[in-house]
Amino acid sequence: MRKPAKTPPGKPFAPKLPPSLTAKRRGVVAILRLSRPQKRNALDDTTILGIETFFKSLPKDVKAVVIHGAGRHFSAGLDLGELTERSIAEAVLHSRMWHRVFDAIQFGRVPVVAVLHGAVVGGGLELAAACHLRVAERSAYYALPEGSRGIFLGGGGSVRLPRLIGTSRVMELMLTGRTYSAAEGQSFGVSHVLADDGKGLAKGIELAERVAENAPMSNFAIMHALPRIAESDPGSGLFAESLMASVASSTGEAKARLKDFLEKRGKKVLRE
Ligand code: 1HE
Numbered sequence: 001m002r003k004p005a006k007t008p009p010g011k012p013f014a015p016k017l018p019p020s021l022t023a024k025r026r027g028v029v030a031i032l033r034l035s036r037p038q039k040r041n042a043l044d045d046t047t048i049l050g051i052e053t054f055f056k057s058l059p060k061d062v063k064a065v066v067i068h069g070a071g072r073h074f075s076a077g078l079d080l081g082e083l084t085e086r087s088i089a090e091a092v093l094h095s096r097m098w099h100r101v102f103d104a105i106q107f108g109r110v111p112v113v114a115v116l117h118g119a120v121v122g123g124g125l126e127l128a129a130a131c132h133l134r135v136a137e138r139s140a141y142y143a144l145p146e147g148s149r150g151i152f153l154g155g156g157g158s159v160r161l162p163r164l165i166g167t168s169r170v171m172e173l174m175l176t177g178r179t180y181s182a183a184e185g186q187s188f189g190v191s192h193v194l195a196d197d198g199k200g201l202a203k204g205i206e207l208a209e210r211v212a213e214n215a216p217m218s219n220f221a222i223m224h225a226l227p228r229i230a231e232s233d234p235g236s237g238l239f240a241e242s243l244m245a246s247v248a249s250s251t252g253e254a255k256a257r258l259k260d261f262l263e264k265r266g267k268k269v270l271r272e
Contacts, residue, residue, distance in 0.1 A: 015057030037071025077122025
């Protein structure tokens with residue numbers, strides 16, 4: 001593994017965010033913190049719309065994002081206090097608002113690393129699933145208590161979570177209300193990396209900095225083309241892959257990087 005990156009202390013950067021969110025920069029990485037620990041980072045409408053504002057106002061030179069949570073938990077999910085008397089139409093639009101915001105994460109401009117600890121529950125797990133990489137501290141645990149609250153997934157979880165851990169496990173979480181530990185989440189495919197408690201953010205930033213070193217067109221292809229190709233029929237997928245590969249390799253960036261390697265300046269791929 002690479003050594004933890006040395007970066008200057010985080011500088012605040014300032015789109016107009018609600019108090020439940022804090023944004024900082026460390027070089028090319030922007031760090032978004034869910035900052036409502038008194039409510040266990042429950043996601044109210046203001047916070048969800050604030051996440052949208054953050055992604056809309058990312059400076060052009062930011063190349064990756066890290067999302068993490070203040071306090072003892074990543075997120076307790078949907079703010080149940082806001083789940084009052086909504087009409088069916090309002091409830092549909094509310095869920096569609098979450099979809100819009102989480103789509104802006106998944107299909108945005110830069111890769112996003114989620115750093116998970118404590119409760120990663122309901123909408124909190126849906127938020128994590130919309131990110132591209134997940135680091136879990138050993139304290140992290142996962143649950144989908146929607147069944148016990150009389151509700152259902154509404155933040156894209158029924159689309160994204162089965163693709164991560166399989167429909168059968170999502171069904172188990174939802175029907176039984178059981179939790180998965182960080183170790184189970186790691187083996188089932190929720191997280192990519194496990195970190196000791198208190199070390200997740202440093203690991204997340206390290207990964208984000210590594211991701212930011214990639215050619216922008218390659219990151220674009222990984223975020224936008226790969227998941228769509230994986231969902232298409234094989235013939236269309238192979239065709240789209242060829243197009244994407246030729247677009248990426250024809251950029252000046254790709255040409256310069258290949259030249260660097262061939263002239264012995266590029267990094268080797270060595271066992272970590
Ligand atoms: C909340 C929420 C919340 C805490 N909405 N206010 N999510 C859930 O079903 C999870 C519900 N929360 C919990 O199970 C627990 O709060 C935790 C395990 C996450 C944390 O426990 P703990 O002991 O550290 O905290 P607490 O004492 O339970 O909560 C502290 C405060 O946060 C308290 O408010 P207070 O004013 O009495 O201090 C709680 O009411 C408040 N709080 N969680 C609102 N979720 C798009 S669809 C997605 C559907 C879902 O996400 S369903 C899952 C909902």
